[in-house]
Amino acid sequence: MEKKKILKYVPRIALILFFLSLSFYLFIFSSPEKLTSFIGVENAYALIFILAFLGGMSTFNGVPYHLVLITLATGGLDPFMLGLSTAAGVMLGDSVSYYLGYQGSAIIPGTLNNIFQKVRGLALRHPKVLPLFFFLYGAISPFSNDFIVISMGMARYPYWRVMVPLGLGNLVFNISLAYFATEAYQLLEGIFF
């Protein structure tokens, strides 16, 4: 009986471990040069879409695609299309993170699960508060969405109520970043060089 229970959870644990390992791998070994060389696309918008997807999928900033977005926007690509491609890629990647959180909810300890269920209940009783928070977070914060999507996946909070406002917020953020890329580039140069 106990063995059956453990076997039931093995695929989920393996999936989570796989994505965590991928994130660590990307964090330690990836560079824009390696990924750009590896991703065989002829389209600059497709490149940022794939990088943003990898960034969204890897846990906690394995791929800081914003820096490539700034480079491409500074080079003269359409900021609106860049922002759109980036936001679409991030949302697709974050959907994977949400799914991992959702799968993870079955294997987290009961106490933690109770907390998530309380948060979920509270959020569902006030349906406008969290989506507004997600939108503002996506629109203002340059940070990874993983804390939001993984925890909401664990709480089994409805997918679309997370992704739509967060995606719209990310769209605002990435288009704005692409429009103000030149200033952002100078700021980065000041920090790193």
Added chain:
Amino acid sequence: MSKKKKIIYVLLALLTAVLVFHAGMFIIGMKTDYLERWAGHQYFGEIVKIDGENFSIRNQGDSQREVRITEKTVFKKGPDTVDNNLRPGDRVIVFGRLDGGGKIEAELIRIFDPNDRTKWQKLFLPPFQRQ
């Protein structure tokens, strides 16, 4: 405790976790070469002039950067590694460090499709918004 207060506390806890985590990641990124690896040494623009082993790319602000091709430079187009057949008007992303004279010493050059915007628009934008 009222429900509103509970929600506020939950959101504040989430934000604090995000900030603390990313502050930690930023410090790790600065201490290792992670952020520098991602932030620097990449340039994108349109080729405006080719002069032997050098060429110039122009970016959005009309400023130009000179790029030097070496025997180690790799050219990529789509999934393939290609020969150096750059032409003015090509849009490229160049990876490489600046040499003493301010030129980019190219290690990797990826050549993009000049019509990529039009093609990509077809995927994302409804017909009335395409240019």
